[in-house]
Amino acid sequence: MCGIVGLYTKNPAFEQRLGDYLSSMLIEMTERGPDSAGIAVYRNPVPKGATKLTLHHADPNYPWPQLAHDLQEELGDKVGIEVRGSHAVMVAHEEYPVISAWLHHHHPEVAVVSVGDKIEIYKEMGLPADVVNRFHLRDLKGTHALGHTRMATESAVTTEHSHPFSTGLDLCLVHNGSLSNHNRLREWLKKRDIEIRTDNDTEVAAGYLTWQLREGASLEEALEAALKDLDGFYTFAVGTKDGFAVLRDPIACKHAVLAETDDWVAMATEYRSIATLPGADKAVIWEPVPAQIYSWSRA
Amino acid sequence: MIEIDLDQTTIRDLNQRLHRLPADTNERAWHIFNPKGRHAIAVGLDLPITIAIDGHVGFYCGGMNKQAEILINGHAGPGVAENLMSGTVRVRGNASQSAGASARGGLLVVEGDTSSRCGISMKGADIVVGGSVGHMSAFMAQRGNLVVCGDAGRSLGDSIYEARLFVRGRVDSLGADCIQKEMRAEHLEALAKLLDRAGIRANPRDFKRYGSARKLYNFNVDHAAAY
Amino acid sequence: MTVDPSSLRPSHSFPPQVIQEIHRAADQGVYEIRGFGAKRKLPTFDDLVLLGASISRYPLEGYRERCDTNVVLGTRHAAKPIELKIPITVAGMSFGALGAHAKEAIGRACTAMGTSSTTGDGGMTPEERLSSKTLIYQVLPSRYGLNPDDLRRADAIEVVVGQGAKPGGGGMLLGQKITERVAGMRDLPVGIDQRSASRHPDWTGPDDLTIKIQELREITDWEKPIYVKVGATRVTYDVALAVKAGADVIVVDGMQGGTAATQDVFIEHAGIPTLPAVRLAVEALKELDMHRKVHLIVSGGIKSGADVAKALAMGADAVAIGVATLIALGCNRPVYVEDYHKIGTEPGYCHHCHTGRCPVGVTTQDPELEKRLPPEQGARMLKNYLTTMTLELQTLARACGKSHVLNLEPEDLAALTVEAAAMAQVPLAGTNWIPGRNGY
Numbered sequence: 029m030c031g032i033v034g035l036y037t038k039n040p041a042f043e044q045r046l047g048d049y050l051s052s053m054l055i056e057m058t059e060r061g062p063d064s065a066g067i068a069v070y071r072n073p074v075p076k077g078a079t080k081l082t083l084h085h086a087d088p089n090y091p092w093p094q095l096a097h098d099l100q101e102e103l104g105d106k107v108g109i110e111v112r113g114s115h116a117v118m119v120a121h122e123e124y125p126v127i128s129a130w131l132h133h134h135h136p137e138v139a140v141v142s143v144g145d146k147i148e149i150y151k152e153m154g155l156p157a158d159v160v161n162r163f164h165l166r167d168l169k170g171t172h173a174l175g176h177t178r179m180a181t182e183s184a185v186t187t188e189h190s191h192p193f194s195t196g197l198d199l200c201l202v203h204n205g206s207l208s209n210h211n212r213l214r215e216w217l218k219k220r221d222i223e224i225r226t227d228n229d230t231e232v233a234a235g236y237l238t239w240q241l242r243e244g245a246s247l248e249e250a251l252e253a254a255l256k257d258l259d260g261f262y263t264f265a266v267g268t269k270d271g272f273a274v275l276r277d278p279i280a281c282k283h284a285v286l287a288e289t290d291d292w293v294a295m296a297t298e299y300r301s302i303a304t305l306p307g308a309d310k311a312v313i314w315e316p317v318p319a320q321i322y323s324w325s326r327a
Numbered sequence: 328m329i330e331i332d333l334d335q336t337t338i339r340d341l342n343q344r345l346h347r348l349p350a351d352t353n354e355r356a357w358h359i360f361n362p363k364g365r366h367a368i369a370v371g372l373d374l375p376i377t378i379a380i381d382g383h384v385g386f387y388c389g390g391m392n393k394q395a396e397i398l399i400n401g402h403a404g405p406g407v408a409e410n411l412m413s414g415t416v417r418v419r420g421n422a423s424q425s426a427g428a429s430a431r432g433g434l435l436v437v438e439g440d441t442s443s444r445c446g447i448s449m450k451g452a453d454i455v456v457g458g459s460v461g462h463m464s465a466f467m468a469q470r471g472n473l474v475v476c477g478d479a480g481r482s483l484g485d486s487i488y489e490a491r492l493f494v495r496g497r498v499d500s501l502g503a504d505c506i507q508k509e510m511r512a513e514h515l516e517a518l519a520k521l522l523d524r525a526g527i528r529a530n531p532r533d534f535k536r537y538g539s540a541r542k543l544y545n546f547n548v549d550h551a552a553a554y
Numbered sequence: 555m556t557v558d559p560s561s562l563r564p565s566h567s568f569p570p571q572v573i574q575e576i577h578r579a580a581d582q583g584v585y586e587i588r589g590f591g592a593k594r595k596l597p598t599f600d601d602l603v604l605l606g607a608s609i610s611r612y613p614l615e616g617y618r619e620r621c622d623t624n625v626v627l628g629t630r631h632a633a634k635p636i637e638l639k640i641p642i643t644v645a646g647m648s649f650g651a652l653g654a655h656a657k658e659a660i661g662r663a664c665t666a667m668g669t670s671s672t673t674g675d676g677g678m679t680p681e682e683r684l685s686s687k688t689l690i691y692q693v694l695p696s697r698y699g700l701n702p703d704d705l706r707r708a709d710a711i712e713v714v715v716g717q718g719a720k721p722g723g724g725g726m727l728l729g730q731k732i733t734e735r736v737a738g739m740r741d742l743p744v745g746i747d748q749r750s751a752s753r754h755p756d757w758t759g760p761d762d763l764t765i766k767i768q769e770l771r772e773i774t775d776w777e778k779p780i781y782v783k784v785g786a787t788r789v790t791y792d793v794a795l796a797v798k799a800g801a802d803v804i805v806v807d808g809m810q811g812g813t814a815a816t817q818d819v820f821i822e823h824a825g826i827p828t829l830p831a832v833r834l835a836v837e838a839l840k841e842l843d844m845h846r847k848v849h850l851i852v853s854g855g856i857k858s859g860a861d862v863a864k865a866l867a868m869g870a871d872a873v874a875i876g877v878a879t880l881i882a883l884g885c886n887r888p889v890y891v892e893d894y895h896k897i898g899t900e901p902g903y904c905h906h907c908h909t910g911r912c913p914v915g916v917t918t919q920d921p922e923l924e925k926r927l928p929p930e931q932g933a934r935m936l937k938n939y940l941t942t943m944t945l946e947l948q949t950l951a952r953a954c955g956k957s958h959v960l961n962l963e964p965e966d967l968a969a970l971t972v973e974a975a976a977m978a979q980v981p982l983a984g985t986n987w988i989p990g991r992n993g994y
Contacts, residue, residue: 179798283762299364299402317480391773393702428697467751488746
């Protein structure tokens with residue numbers, strides 16, 4: 029049970045203030061989600077052949093530069109690292125499976141929060157305003173971002189249980205609602221080598237989408253399949269490299285509002301988040317209908 | 328005209344002030360600015376005063392209203408005019424879900440569309456929608472009238488009791504125990520009056536009437552499939 | 555030729571009652587609907603005992619040495635919390651399920667005892683408000699009779715998410731009880747079978763409940779405590795979420811909780827017993843550092859001062875009684891025995907509230923039957939019962955050395971069975987063993 033926000037910019041001027049605007053949207057959703065908060069930002073695309081990872085460790089003094097240095101030695105190529113709070117964004121000129129194997133072997137204590145060309149995910153326990161400050165989210169520039177504030181329903185309040193959940197390269201999921209068949213799905217997905225670390229229902233949904241995409245489905249096909257295979261109440265927002273998608277379940281009790289101006293497209297659980305954006309009072313506002321996929325992308 | 332800027336005044340102060348007005352108050356016309364999607368604006372009122380709100384409101388605007396005339400110059404979030412008792416709530420834009428939920432009396436007008444569950448559990452109010460309504464509208468609607476000038480989403484009037492539904496456009500599907508019914512002279516007359524009160528121009532003859540088949544009123548095993 | 559009875563072998567899986575029920579289903583094609591609470595055997599407070607005074611602990615003398623029973627509920631946000639003289643309240647039961655005499659009797663008795671009564675799934679009657687000094691007003695999924703004037707007349711507001719008898723189900727009242735008065739209050743046609751919603755019409759989920767609670771506070775100018783009531787299922791999550799949604803008081807109703815009418819399968823097979831529900835609720839509150847700040851009322855099969863003492867020892871702030879209240883008013887009393895026979899039962903076994911033919915005039919709308927329960931007489935009987943429960947509670951609390959009943963604590967308890975020890979997280983008598991702790 030939560031608040032979801034999403035912002036997609038339509039022009040470069042707006043990209044400069046992406047983090048600032050999204051942070052304000054996120055903080056409006058504090059009452060819906062006082063337990064933890066997180067955002068996924070799409071920014072600074074890495075060159076072809078390189079990979080960007082967001083890593084997390086709870087220790088505020090974790091020696092990130094040392095880790096980057098060690099990987100650099102291993103790869104024989106420069107590895108960049110940018111530390112934000114308890115997370116670090118690392119860029120290496122290598123494919124993900126190689127980096128993943130190295131991390132597993134040498135630094136199993138570090139959690140991989142997101143992987144891709146553009147995506148970065150920051151998430152932690154605490155009030156949205158605190159999470160925004162800890163990660164300096166207002167400074168971030170980028171093309172689009174999703175955010176989530178969490179009121180935990182059935183699983184624990186930890187960083188690992190916070191949204192957004194990364195489901196694959198440049199892919200992430202935020203969810204408002206409560207699934208009812210996620211426990212069986214979790215077992216089923218684990219048998220198919222989808223890694224699911226927590227008892228959180230959203231992580232199962234994220235894993236389900238990853239599995240669908242791995243099997244060759246497009247994002248639209250994966251979401252259509254989700255309508256059949258996932259049971260319960262949900263509003264999903266999925267982040268992709270080029271944009272985002274929104275889907276509500278057929279019963280559609282969990283709210284969602286969409287809004288669009290010449291500068292942006294925004295999505296939120298409640299209008300008051302959208303009201304914080306410049307030009308909101310002139311925006312076209314509508315509600316997504318149930319069981320219908322809405323998507324925006326730059327392609 | 329009393330002007331209230333909700334960026335300066337809290338919802339709580341506004342509502343308390345409105346609740347404390349004496350019956351003979353001369354503060355009868357209120358203009359509210361910067362609602363910005365805030366919740367519970369002008370709830371629980373009980374005087375024949377007018378409130379105009381410029382902008383979009385959040386959840387439950389005008390909830391449990393008695394006597395007052397509330398005008399929303401924008402869109403309304405979920406549960407607008409929930410449990411309306413009397414008076415009028417008018418939304419110039421669209422309304423989110425559960426508009427007029429369990430509304431018992433008075434008039435709710437939405438000039439635009441509503442999303443799902445418009446008039447859910449309604450108990451005697453009149454609801455007039457200039458546009459379309461979403462799925463599960465008039466779910467368990469007990470009493471009152473729902474008028475839809477546009478289309479209705481699936482499962483209209485599911486499990487309906489005695490409320491009357493008038494829809495001009497397409498109905499995606501009817502819910503359990505809801506059937507189309509004959510439009511007779513008294514219905515055309517009642518509908519004309521409703522449209523007139525709502526200030527919406529439409530020809531009653533273009534509408535179809537829907538209501539309860541009353542087969543679920545006392546359980547009969549042969550109707551078990553309807554459950 | 556007679557059959558030798560010792561050659562008759564009943565089946566454990568298909569005993570006579572099950573066989574009879576299957577025959578009934580084959581005849582009628584519909585689930586059985588009835589009143590009362592779960593009748594099956596369950597772990598209850600009876601499986602716990604209190605550790606009275608000994609050499610290490612000293613008791614209080616009766617009468618002279620005070621054992622106070624007052625409790626204040628709902629101090630978290632409300633300007634006017636609920637002050638009760640005893641920690642025993644009467645649970646929500648509708649006018650419709652109960653007749654007007656019963657509701658008035660309850661109101662009078664509660665006023666005399668300085669405790670609260672609660673409206674139910676039919677709205678507030680004037681008799682109830684007049685007779686009950688402290689009245690809790692329920693807001694249910696059906697919203698029958700809900701109006702802002704009653705909200706303002708109430709002393710507290712109880713948002714009902716569910717009840718122990720049917721967690722996840724809505725209200726039910728059969729046609730024979732939908733009289734003109736009941737129909738008028740509920741805006742339904744007379745004589746139909748009432749179908750009710752199981753979800754609230756304008757909110758779903760704790761994030762939206764937060765906003766709904768705020769609306770209710772705004773309508774009542776933040777004066778009144780807001781209770782949230784759940785049937786006992788996922789108690790840990792529900793209590794945490796109710797706290798996060800802003801509740802001042804949480805009511806947890808175990809599966810033994812009664813109803814005037816619902817499907818038998820619901821009553822017997824959904825929800826967890828009150829015993830583990832209390833423990834889970836208290837743990838959830840302590841986890842959030844909200845124990846004794848957000849207050850806890852528990853209900854579901856509470857029947858004596860001993861149950862109250864044990865519930866308080868486990869950490870509840872108060873209890874609510876439903877079925878026990880009706881029994882005090884005469885339910886299942888061996889009088890008008892012919893009328894019990896007419897509805898197919900005997901005193902002591904009756905669960906036929908749904909028929910509206912209550913032989914003692916409690917759960918009926920029939921004025922002739924209601925005459926059997928004059929309100930003053932009912933009030934006296936209920937007051938006697940509440941007084942008895944309070945005296946029993948004080949007796950046990952004094953024996954444990956407590957000058958206030960809220961000073962009872964889990965360490966004052968021992969369990970008689972392994973199940974009760976596990977559910978209540980209290981040691982099995984004679985051992986230090988609490989199943990599940992320290993790897994055992």
